[in-house]
Amino acid sequence: MKLITAIVKPFKLDDVKDALKTIGILGMTVSEVRGFGRQGGHSETYRGAEYTIEFVPKVRVELVVDDGDVDKAISAIRTAANTGKIGDGKVWITSVERLVRIRTGEEGRDAI
Amino acid sequence: MRSDLELSTGRRWAKRLLIATTVSTGAVIAAGGISAMAADEFDAEAAVTTLGSQTNLLWVVIGAMLVIFMQAGFALVETGFCRAKHAAHVVSTNFAIFGLGFIGFFFIGFPLAFGGFSYAAFGMDQPVGDALLGSGNWVFLWKGGWALSGDGMTPAVLGFFLYMVAFMDTVATIPTGSMAERWKWNSFVVWGLFAGAVYYPLFAAWTWGGGWLAKTWDTMSLGAGYVDFAGSGVVHAVGGVAALAGAIVLGPRIGKFGADGKPRALPGHHIPMAMLGTFILLFGWFGFNAASTFAATDVQFATVATNTAIAGAFGAVAGMFWITKRTGKPDPGMMANGMLAGLVAITAPCAFVAPWAAAVIGVIAAVLAIETVFIVERKFKIDDPVGAIAVHGVNGSFGVIAVGIFSNGSYGAGWNGSPSEGIEGIIKGDWGQLGAQLLGLAVIWTVIFGISFAFFKIQNALTKGGIRSKEEDEVMGLDLPEMGVAAYPEFNLR
Numbered sequence: 382m383k384l385i386t387a388i389v390k391p392f393k394l395d396d397v398k399d400a401l402k403t404i405g406i407l408g409m410t411v412s413e414v415r416g417f418g419r420q421g422g423h424s425e426t427y428r429g430a431e432y433t434i435e436f437v438p439k440v441r442v443e444l445v446v447d448d449g450d451v452d453k454a455i456s457a458i459r460t461a462a463n464t465g466k467i468g469d470g471k472v473w474i475t476s477v478e479r480l481v482r483i484r485t486g487e488e489g490r491d492a493i
Numbered sequence: 494m495r496s497d498l499e500l501s502t503g504r505r506w507a508k509r510l511l512i513a514t515t516v517s518t519g520a521v522i523a524a525g526g527i528s529a530m531a532a533d534e535f536d537a538e539a540a541v542t543t544l545g546s547q548t549n550l551l552w553v554v555i556g557a558m559l560v561i562f563m564q565a566g567f568a569l570v571e572t573g574f575c576r577a578k579h580a581a582h583v584v585s586t587n588f589a590i591f592g593l594g595f596i597g598f599f600f601i602g603f604p605l606a607f608g609g610f611s612y613a614a615f616g617m618d619q620p621v622g623d624a625l626l627g628s629g630n631w632v633f634l635w636k637g638g639w640a641l642s643g644d645g646m647t648p649a650v651l652g653f654f655l656y657m658v659a660f661m662d663t664v665a666t667i668p669t670g671s672m673a674e675r676w677k678w679n680s681f682v683v684w685g686l687f688a689g690a691v692y693y694p695l696f697a698a699w700t701w702g703g704g705w706l707a708k709t710w711d712t713m714s715l716g717a718g719y720v721d722f723a724g725s726g727v728v729h730a731v732g733g734v735a736a737l738a739g740a741i742v743l744g745p746r747i748g749k750f751g752a753d754g755k756p757r758a759l760p761g762h763h764i765p766m767a768m769l770g771t772f773i774l775l776f777g778w779f780g781f782n783a784a785s786t787f788a789a790t791d792v793q794f795a796t797v798a799t800n801t802a803i804a805g806a807f808g809a810v811a812g813m814f815w816i817t818k819r820t821g822k823p824d825p826g827m828m829a830n831g832m833l834a835g836l837v838a839i840t841a842p843c844a845f846v847a848p849w850a851a852a853v854i855g856v857i858a859a860v861l862a863i864e865t866v867f868i869v870e871r872k873f874k875i876d877d878p879v880g881a882i883a884v885h886g887v888n889g890s891f892g893v894i895a896v897g898i899f900s901n902g903s904y905g906a907g908w909n910g911s912p913s914e915g916i917e918g919i920i921k922g923d924w925g926q927l928g929a930q931l932l933g934l935a936v937i938w939t940v941i942f943g944i945s946f947a948f949f950k951i952q953n954a955l956t957k958g959g960i961r962s963k964e965e966d967e968v969m970g971l972d973l974p975e976m977g978v979a980a981y982p983e984f985n986l987r
Contacts, residue, residue: 426758426820427759427760428866428870428880429820429866429870429871430756432757
């Protein structure tokens with residue numbers, strides 16, 4: 382089992398969700414986050430005073446999948462979230478030691 | 494002509510001569526037709542005069558309601574331009590000031606400012622009192638009608654009180670903008686009472702109340718005396734200098750200036766709220782200015798309303814272009830300040846100038862407001878979160894000067910009881926009016942500013958811990974420590 386974490390542009394969230402559902406992914410968790418990478422921030426002025434927006438709004442998508450689904454999921458996310466412009470985000474994979482469904486107590490693949 | 498509408502026994506603003514003439518002319522026309530057949534049973538002249546005065550009082554009360562609604566505009570503008578963690582505190586100052594100022598004005602402010610005022614055109618035939626301090630052309634305070642009690646509390650007096658309450662509350666609420674996000678609640682409460690009871694009434698007594706600045710036409714041969722149709726000076730500049738004094742005494746918000754002294758942006762949390770508030774202020778301003786004719790029978794109210802709108806429109810657009818030229822984008826906050834600056838500046842001259850002049854005043858005001866925001870912040874290192882000093886203090890002053898520049902002589906005959914045939918500025922070759930205006934301004938920027946500065950300084954010294962909120966409260970946001978409730982409890986705020 383792997384945990385897939387993807388940071389994507391907020392307006393791409395629906396596309397990413399639809400692409401993942403299309404390949405049979407059953408659930409995911411999203412959170413609103415801020416951050417910066419190579420895109421960096423940008424400066425603006427408010428009432429004549431300059432300020433830098435360093436942390437750009439992003440959405441973090443998290444889902445646990447079976448090992449065999451990882452490549453499919455990564456490719457679905459990449460296709461859906463790609464705009465070709467800087468700041469499209471990243472996807473990373475982490476191993477998951479144990480997974481438990483709270484309601485039934487099912488574990489491992491059954492809990493996905 | 495009925496004598497009760499004539500100026501011969503009159504006291505203060507001679508603009509009522511104009512109203513009286515308007516009402517009486519209508520009466521004569523109506524009387525001519527009706528009296529031929531029923532002269533004995535029906536006094537048409539009296540009936541029309543009464544109807545005119547009733548309508549005029551209605552106009553004053555409608556004006557009062559519109560100006561009171563401006564409190565909603567102030568609340569939205571100031572709250573929108575502040576950060577979310579202080580939002581409940583900022584909006585509450587704007588809410589509470591209505592009642593606090595009201596109470597001060599109810600007990601002693603109104604008598605001090607307007608105890609000697611009367612205006613027959615809307616039925617206020619007699620003043621409720623006379624001079625308390627000074628006499629003749631040199632009256633400094635009035636008396637009569639304390640707590641709206643005693644004889645003579647006619648509906649007309651009470652209607653006038655309501656209208657003047659609304660103006661006083663505008664003065665009182667202006668400093669809540671420049672002092673936002675760091676003003677201790679209890680200290681603010683004292684200001685509210687002081688503003689309504691003493692601070693606003695002083696300059697109001699000297700000008701609109703019929704005091705010494707209204708008489709400089711006689712004592713110093715200056716134009717028609719200090720002329721301020723709806724209060725660029727009496728309301729906005731007086732409020733603006735208090736905003737400046739308060740911001741100086743409090744000091745800048747934590748984090749406003751970097752270690753190098755450069756100003757940092759602390760963006761407001763709700764720009765749509767601030768823009769809605771600006772539009773509400775524009776709406777209320779028609780009561781502020783147009784109803785200052787005190788008479789629907791004085792059709793100059795239509796000129797006033799239109800000039801007001803012209804200055805607001807030109808101010809908003811000039812603000813948009815000017816801030817774009819200066820920083821690259823049409824900052825919504827500066828567009829709002831541009832419109833408000835135009836409205837503030839047209840408030841004194843709105844009845845006396847041509848539409849082209851209203852447009853010019855609006856444009857100048859917007860540029861002046863934006864440049865003043867920069868100077869206040871960058872040069873003087875004063876933190877004014879909403880631009881109150883620039884919009885009200887500086888543009889209120891510009892409006893007072895604009896009367897002495899752009900007035901075209903078409904309106905204002907007999908103003909302040911003077912022999913003037915119409916207010917004239919330097920475009921008509923008359924420099925005397927400008928002199929009267931500059932004298933009034935000098936008084937605002939020295940005496941009135943000094944009183945507000947001394948008030949905040951003394952209060953700061955007498956209050957345990959000073960009038961500024963505790964540092965940890967300011968950093969956390971004033972909502973919970975001061976108000977006990979957060980404006981947005983379901984969000985994590987910075």
